[in-house]
Every structure is written in structure tokens, then in C-alpha cells.
Amino acid sequence: MLTVYGRKSSANVQKVRWICSEGNLEFKTEIVGGKYGGLTSPEFIRLNPNSTIPVLKDGDFILYESNSIIKYISDKFDILRSDTQEKIALNNQWIDWSSSVFGLNCSHYTLHNILLPIDQRNTTLAIEAKKKIYSCFKLLNKQLEKTNYLLDNELSLADIPVGCWIHRCVVLGLEITEFKSLEKLYVNLKERSAFRTEVFDTPLPPE
Ligand SMILES: N[C@@H](CCC(=O)N[C@@H](CS)C(=O)NCC(=O)O)C(=O)O
Structure with missing residues (x-):
């Protein structure tokens, strides 16, 4: 199952959560960032050395940068894909x-x-x-x-x-x-x- 890292109030995180929901994809949430902190922990830096949210985990595959993540989800799960x-x-x-x-x-x-x-x-x-x-x-x-x-x-x-x-x-x-x-x-x-x-x-x- 996909995991989306990031507090729900972040617009960049919302992009990722929205496309998952738009395609009825199930995903887990790991709340980090903002008042929850956690972005500078060694575990998080292994996921994203920039210490920013969102991060997507898809099995062993890790991706950061919200726009790259929504394009990946769109392509992989055929959600809002363009045909030309x-x-x-x-x-x-x-x-x-x-x-x-x-x-x-x-x-x-x-x-x-x-x-x-x-x-x-x-x-x-x-x-x-x-x-x-x-x-x-x-x-x-x-x-x-x-x-x-x-x-x-x-x-x-x-x-x-x-x-x-x-x-x-x-x-x-x-x-x-x-x-x-x-x-x-x-x-x-x-x-x-x-x-x-x-x-x-x-x-x-x-x-
Ligand atoms: N270009 C990055 C920007 C990521 C970014 O700046 N994320 C903000 C939240 S919108 C962040 O990590 N802020 C630190 C925090 O929430 O503590 C992306 O699109 O993913």
C-alpha cells in the first residue's frame, strides 16, 4: 500500500492525498512536519534529504517533490492521465x-x-x-x-x-x-x- 508522509494542512501534501482519493486509491498517512516535527530525524532524511513533505512510499520505492509524486501516481494508477x-x-x-x-x-x-x-x-x-x-x-x-x-x-x-x-x-x-x-x-x-x-x-x- 502507498504511504503519504506529511501533515494534512500542507498544500503540497494535499495534492498527493487528493489525487489518491480522486482515484479511490487506499493509502496510509504518516503525519510529520509543521507542529508535528520529525523532518530532521535520520529516518526521515533517509526518505528525503531536503527535510520537506510530501514524501511517497510505494513498496521500496521512495519519491519526493509533490509535482513528481502526482505525475507518478497519475501514470502508474491511470488517474487523470492525458492521452496526447x-x-x-x-x-x-x-x-x-x-x-x-x-x-x-x-x-x-x-x-x-x-x-x-x-x-x-x-x-x-x-x-x-x-x-x-x-x-x-x-x-x-x-x-x-x-x-x-x-x-x-x-x-x-x-x-x-x-x-x-x-x-x-x-x-x-x-x-x-x-x-x-x-x-x-x-x-x-x-x-x-x-x-x-x-x-x-x-x-x-x-x-
Ligand atoms: N518543492 C517541494 C516543496 C516542499 C515543501 O516546501 N513542503 C513544505 C510544506 S508545503 C514543508 O516541508 N514544510 C516544512 C514543514 O511542514 O514543517 C514539493 O513540491 O514537494
């Missing part, structure tokens, strides 16, 4: 963007709003991250004008990381109501039980 090179490439494009642009700013916003001790939070950095997140909302809203999900009218792999970060923004109080197409995606995601269980109903970091 173009669709694979577009999914990869959005998955890369979700980490290097959108997720990066969501992480900064999280850090400087709730995660760091109050005396280490930097309001300027939080405002800067918020501005960049709103540019991402605008870009996503444009992309979503003609489709219910990012690539077409069905859920694709790329919706998973993007959906996790959208939810993080919403729970941190960032308003999406002026972005009607983006809001429609969020409504569609909330109708999926895998999203509700693994993303929507989870606590905020560092829980």
Missing part, C-alpha cells in the same frame, strides 16, 4: 506554473500571515505576495473563461495543484468573487468529494 503529447505538455506547463509562480507567492503569503512567529512576519513581503497572487487570479480567470476546469470541461492533473493553492488563498481571506470564472472553478472543485475531504476540510498550517 499536447495535453501532457499543457498539464506540465500549469503544474510548473502552479509551483514556480502561483504557489511560491501563496507560500510567502502563508508564511507572513499565519506561519512565522508574529515578530518575524514582514508586512511588506505579505503585501507583495498578495499583489502577485491577484495577478495569478487574473491570469487564471482569463484561462477559465471558456472551460469549467483549467484545460477543458473535465478535471485534469493540472487542476490539482492549482486547486490546492486557490483554496489556501480563500481560507486566508483573499477574495475571488470578482474573478467569476475562477470562482466557478472553485465551486466545481467543492462539488468533488476527493477535494472536499483532502483539501477543503483540512486545517491550516502548522496543524
Whole structure:
């Protein structure tokens, strides 16, 4: 059976738990990270020398980096797999963007709003991250004008990381109501039980 290492409040962990649930895959959970610690233990460093979550264990096979993990699960268990090179490439494009642009700013916003001790939070950095997140909302809203999900009218792999970060923004109080197409995606995601269980109903970091 698969084991997913990481606290349920981590957006990167949520991506992995969501795709497993989307495909009705059973998995075990090892809660580490955040207030639970454990990322610098010798056992965990053997799994991931970066001391970050998530980590996936599939038998003797160990994998870290959330985006690599969701692609592995998608391919191996045939969950949300794309049938053309173009669709694979577009999914990869959005998955890369979700980490290097959108997720990066969501992480900064999280850090400087709730995660760091109050005396280490930097309001300027939080405002800067918020501005960049709103540019991402605008870009996503444009992309979503003609489709219910990012690539077409069905859920694709790329919706998973993007959906996790959208939810993080919403729970941190960032308003999406002026972005009607983006809001429609969020409504569609909330109708999926895998999203509700693994993303929507989870606590905020560092829980
Ligand atoms: N690029 C990595 C980033 C991993 C990462 O930064 N994970 C965060 C949680 S979202 C972490 O390990 N934080 C330390 C902690 O939870 O204690 C991935 O996508 O897996």
C-alpha cells in the first residue's frame, strides 16, 4: 500500500492525498512536519534529504517533490492521465506554473500571515505576495473563461495543484468573487468529494 508522509494542512501534501482519493486509491498517512516535527530525524532524511513533505512510499520505492509524486501516481494508477503529447505538455506547463509562480507567492503569503512567529512576519513581503497572487487570479480567470476546469470541461492533473493553492488563498481571506470564472472553478472543485475531504476540510498550517 502507498504511504503519504506529511501533515494534512500542507498544500503540497494535499495534492498527493487528493489525487489518491480522486482515484479511490487506499493509502496510509504518516503525519510529520509543521507542529508535528520529525523532518530532521535520520529516518526521515533517509526518505528525503531536503527535510520537506510530501514524501511517497510505494513498496521500496521512495519519491519526493509533490509535482513528481502526482505525475507518478497519475501514470502508474491511470488517474487523470492525458492521452496526447499536447495535453501532457499543457498539464506540465500549469503544474510548473502552479509551483514556480502561483504557489511560491501563496507560500510567502502563508508564511507572513499565519506561519512565522508574529515578530518575524514582514508586512511588506505579505503585501507583495498578495499583489502577485491577484495577478495569478487574473491570469487564471482569463484561462477559465471558456472551460469549467483549467484545460477543458473535465478535471485534469493540472487542476490539482492549482486547486490546492486557490483554496489556501480563500481560507486566508483573499477574495475571488470578482474573478467569476475562477470562482466557478472553485465551486466545481467543492462539488468533488476527493477535494472536499483532502483539501477543503483540512486545517491550516502548522496543524
Ligand atoms: N518543492 C517541494 C516543496 C516542499 C515543501 O516546501 N513542503 C513544505 C510544506 S508545503 C514543508 O516541508 N514544510 C516544512 C514543514 O511542514 O514543517 C514539493 O513540491 O514537494
